[in-house]
Amino acid sequence: MLQDATQASTGKAEQEIRLAFEKKLSHVQKVRLENKFDETTPSLDFTFIDKFVLGDGVYRSDPDAHEGCELPCKSNMGQNIGCEYPSSCKCLEFAAVIEEELERKDSQLFQKYLQEKAKSGYFADTKGLPKRFPYQRPPKDNPLVPAKLQKFYLESRYPIYECNLNCDCGPVCKSRVVQKGRKVPLTIFKTANRGWGVKCDEDLIKGEFIDTYIGEVITNHEAERRETTGGKDKASYLYSLDKFVDDVADLTHDTCFVVDGQFMGGVTRFINHSCEPNCRQYTVSYNKHDLRVYDLAFFACEDVEAGTELTFDYMDKDEEEEDDVKRKREIAANDPDNKNKRLCDCGAAKCRGYLWV
Numbered sequence: 001m002l003q004d005a006t007q008a009s010t011g012k013a014e015q016e017i018r019l020a021f022e023k024k025l026s027h028v029q030k031v032r033l034e035n036k037f038d039e040t041t042p043s044l045d046f047t048f049i050d051k052f053v054l055g056d057g058v059y060r061s062d063p064d065a066h067e068g069c070e071l072p073c074k075s076n077m078g079q080n081i082g083c084e085y086p087s088s089c090k091c092l093e094f095a096a097v098i099e100e101e102l103e104r105k106d107s108q109l110f111q112k113y114l115q116e117k118a119k120s121g122y123f124a125d126t127k128g129l130p131k132r133f134p135y136q137r138p139p140k141d142n143p144l145v146p147a148k149l150q151k152f153y154l155e156s157r158y159p160i161y162e163c164n165l166n167c168d169c170g171p172v173c174k175s176r177v178v179q180k181g182r183k184v185p186l187t188i189f190k191t192a193n194r195g196w197g198v199k200c201d202e203d204l205i206k207g208e209f210i211d212t213y214i215g216e217v218i219t220n221h222e223a224e225r226r227e228t229t230g231g232k233d234k235a236s237y238l239y240s241l242d243k244f245v246d247d248v249a250d251l252t253h254d255t256c257f258v259v260d261g262q263f264m265g266g267v268t269r270f271i272n273h274s275c276e277p278n279c280r281q282y283t284v285s286y287n288k289h290d291l292r293v294y295d296l297a298f299f300a301c302e303d304v305e306a307g308t309e310l311t312f313d314y315m316d317k318d319e320e321e322e323d324d325v326k327r328k329r330e331i332a333a334n335d336p337d338n339k340n341k342r343l344c345d346c347g348a349a350k351c352r353g354y355l356w357v
């Protein structure tokens with residue numbers, strides 16, 4: 001009898017938690033909750049937000065002050081797709097150069113550019129050189145096909161620059177995708193062995209934008225404090241905005257900001273890790289000069305069938321750091337401290353064994 005009464009009150013409490021969570025979720029467009037395993041619900045200690053919340057000591061540039069593109073960019077150019085000029089669009093100032101085109105057309109200029117790139121990295125002076133627009137727009141005969149990230153950006157992790165509020169190119173410009181927000185419907189669902197996860201209810205094409213990672217933006221000092229006190233899973237929620245630390249003199253790993261999505265964030269905070277993921281996270285900036293606060297955007301890195309769990313690699317690094325990751329993996333394989341690390345249950349054939357190595 002007593003057991004029956006206890007079970008009934010537990011069931012009622014779980015139902016109330018479920019209702020309270022679903023109420024929170026009802027403010028988020030196109031997201032549902034699914035649990036085919038048990039009666040549990042994600043923690044109510046989580047608040048859905050729709051943009052970064054800036055913590056103490058964190059600042060970002062004012063969108064009104066962003067430098068936008070202007071003539072020759074305008075909204076009603078030939079194809080009515082906004083920016084069209086790869087050598088003169090101001091928003092492409094620091095975008096990736098189309099190196100093969102430059103080399104073919106002017107080998108001397110190409111050599112000069114390589115020297116400048118070796119010296120100044122992402123902020124090389126490449127004025128007037130042909131640049132890559134970030135997205136491939138939908139085919140003319142089927143505008144409903146989503147824009148997708150160009151192969152170069154998908155494979156290289158080069159920062160993506162989108163047009164901003166002060167650009168003359170207008171709202172239909174093809175360089176505006178992440179800023180328009182998530183379009184695809186997602187489900188937060190209970191997995192068999194990794195807590196909650198996220199799946200998409202529609203097919204995704206390779207290069208399609210999914211959503212951004214948002215949360216509280218805090219100083220690195222505060223992130224270190226939270227990591228020390230937050231238990232062994234804390235690192236899974238912290239993302240350093242450190243893309244440009246090697247390119248800017250006064251920006252270091254100690255002074256860059258960090259996004260904490262654990263208690264405040266969006267749906268992407270429920271995405272699990274896989275050592276063979278179907279999504280990747282990319283840097284998206286709307287202002288060439290704000291190197292401290294930019295978007296962390298998830299794109300599908302392969303075609304993904306509706307209902308498949310979305311995953312990304314928590315240890316994903318830029319290509320130039322891959323050797324470093326390999327070295328760390330070898331060290332981790334022999335590290336006695338591994339017992340304190342979270343074991344990976346991604347199930348991939350090439351699973352590395354741990355979430356963090």
Ligand SMILES: C[S@@+](CC[C@H](N)C(=O)[O-])C[C@H]1O[C@@H](n2cnc3c(N)ncnc32)[C@H](O)[C@@H]1O
Pocket residue numbers: 193194195196197232233234236237269270271272273274342343344345346355
């Ligand atoms: C960013 S959260 C993802 C959402 C989480 N599953 C939840 O239920 O809230 C990261 C945490 O999920 C779990 N997790 C994610 N990927 C995992 C994996 N491949 N293997 C084991 N646990 C995983 C770990 O507990 C990790 O610290």
